[in-house]
Amino acid sequence: MLINANNRRPSTATENLPLVTEVERDGVRVYALSGAWITRTVAQVDLEMRRLETRHSGEVLTLDLSGIDKIDTAGAWLIDRVRTVNEGHGSQVTLLAQSREASILLDAVREASRRGVDTHRPRGPSFLIMALETIGRTVYTIRDDFLASMNILGSTIRGAQLKLGRGHAINLAAIFNQIDRMGVGAVPVVVLMSTIVGAIVAQQGAYQLRYFGADIFVVDLVGILILRELGVLMTAIMVAGRSGSAITAEIGSMKMREEVDALKVIGLNPVGVLVFPRLVALVIALPCLTVAANFAALGGAIVISYYYSNISPTAFVDRLRVGIDLSTIFSGLIKAPFMAMIIGILASVEGLKVGGSAESLGRHVTASVVKSIFVVIILDGAFAIFFASIGF
Numbered sequence: 001m002l003i004n005a006n007n008r009r010p011s012t013a014t015e016n017l018p019l020v021t022e023v024e025r026d027g028v029r030v031y032a033l034s035g036a037w038i039t040r041t042v043a044q045v046d047l048e049m050r051r052l053e054t055r056h057s058g059e060v061l062t063l064d065l066s067g068i069d070k071i072d073t074a075g076a077w078l079i080d081r082v083r084t085v086n087e088g089h090g091s092q093v094t095l096l097a098q099s100r101e102a103s104i105l106l107d108a109v110r111e112a113s114r115r116g117v118d119t120h121r122p123r124g125p126s127f128l129i130m131a132l133e134t135i136g137r138t139v140y141t142i143r144d145d146f147l148a149s150m151n152i153l154g155s156t157i158r159g160a161q162l163k164l165g166r167g168h169a170i171n172l173a174a175i176f177n178q179i180d181r182m183g184v185g186a187v188p189v190v191v192l193m194s195t196i197v198g199a200i201v202a203q204q205g206a207y208q209l210r211y212f213g214a215d216i217f218v219v220d221l222v223g224i225l226i227l228r229e230l231g232v233l234m235t236a237i238m239v240a241g242r243s244g245s246a247i248t249a250e251i252g253s254m255k256m257r258e259e260v261d262a263l264k265v266i267g268l269n270p271v272g273v274l275v276f277p278r279l280v281a282l283v284i285a286l287p288c289l290t291v292a293a294n295f296a297a298l299g300g301a302i303v304i305s306y307y308y309s310n311i312s313p314t315a316f317v318d319r320l321r322v323g324i325d326l327s328t329i330f331s332g333l334i335k336a337p338f339m340a341m342i343i344g345i346l347a348s349v350e351g352l353k354v355g356g357s358a359e360s361l362g363r364h365v366t367a368s369v370v371k372s373i374f375v376v377i378i379l380d381g382a383f384a385i386f387f388a389s390i391g392f
Helices: 042-055 073-088 100-120 127-158 172-182 184-212 215-256 259-265 270-309 313-323 326-333 335-353 358-390
Strands: 002-004 019-025 028-037 060-071 092-096
Touching: 019 042, 019 060, 028 073, 042 073, 060 073, 060 100, 073 092, 073 100, 127 270, 127 335, 172 184, 172 215, 172 270, 184 215, 184 270, 215 259, 215 270, 215 313, 215 326, 215 335, 215 358, 259 270, 270 313, 270 326, 270 335, 326 335, 335 358
Parallel strands: 002 019, 028 060, 060 092
Antiparallel strands: 019 028
């Protein structure tokens, strides 16, 4: 507590509380510290010491430590805090008659405080360094995913190989079961979404072409766009979100429960048992779903064209036969097996990466869907450029 020298409260034998006394010495204001400045008692003068931190900004602050009976790290930190804050405000702080113990503690606390500032406020890397680091990590991730994908693809092409090194066997029941789940089960959502997309494309195309009196050309627009690009692309994206995530979740759950390791222990090939049936099912199901999606999208376009542009279904079909040819149809269907293999392989790779936690499972399921959709879109663009270059 802060008291004047003429009104100083004497300490008793049972109470040796820390004191901050303001005195005048040769015209200089001095704050004499006395008593026990230890952990148990420094809270008594914390408020007075905080007042000293702001009262003498830009002035000379003199602290007399000769009256301190005991001091520990807490007391030294309190004194150092006053000195640091006042020096930061431009004040000159002088410590008088400090004992050897107090001097050692104050120096140690001051050094620790400086290291603490350096430790807790590190200078972060620049934006350029962070960007380059992110690019580098991404490149290594792509390399690892590519090698893992080629390993699974090679194992699949080699054959079902249910038993390691013991011949080949194709489990038709597992393949048909996966076709039912990934193909037949996906028909409703694929047909519904494709119908809506086809209707939207027809409506927007008719709305724009109406200004030129060319409503009939909406048939060419819808036919080429759906059959060459949107039909297979939308189907692949929906299959990646529906079946790709399921593959990753199934294989990842088996990995968490160590069922994949159990297959190896009993002599079975995990790729042949888990990946091969799903990959074959996707390669068969995705082209079939693409055909269904194309018909559904064209059906939605026919309905919208009839009610929005007065194009009868007969006129729509006749114009469609003129506007498209077999290359338009097959250019979309050719992409389907490749997209199916990409979805199945990436989903299997992410599933085999799953660790032992539910968080890891969720993270890899998300990565499986995102990577599959991204690569499918890139592949679709590459096919479009290739077909345009060869005039197909």
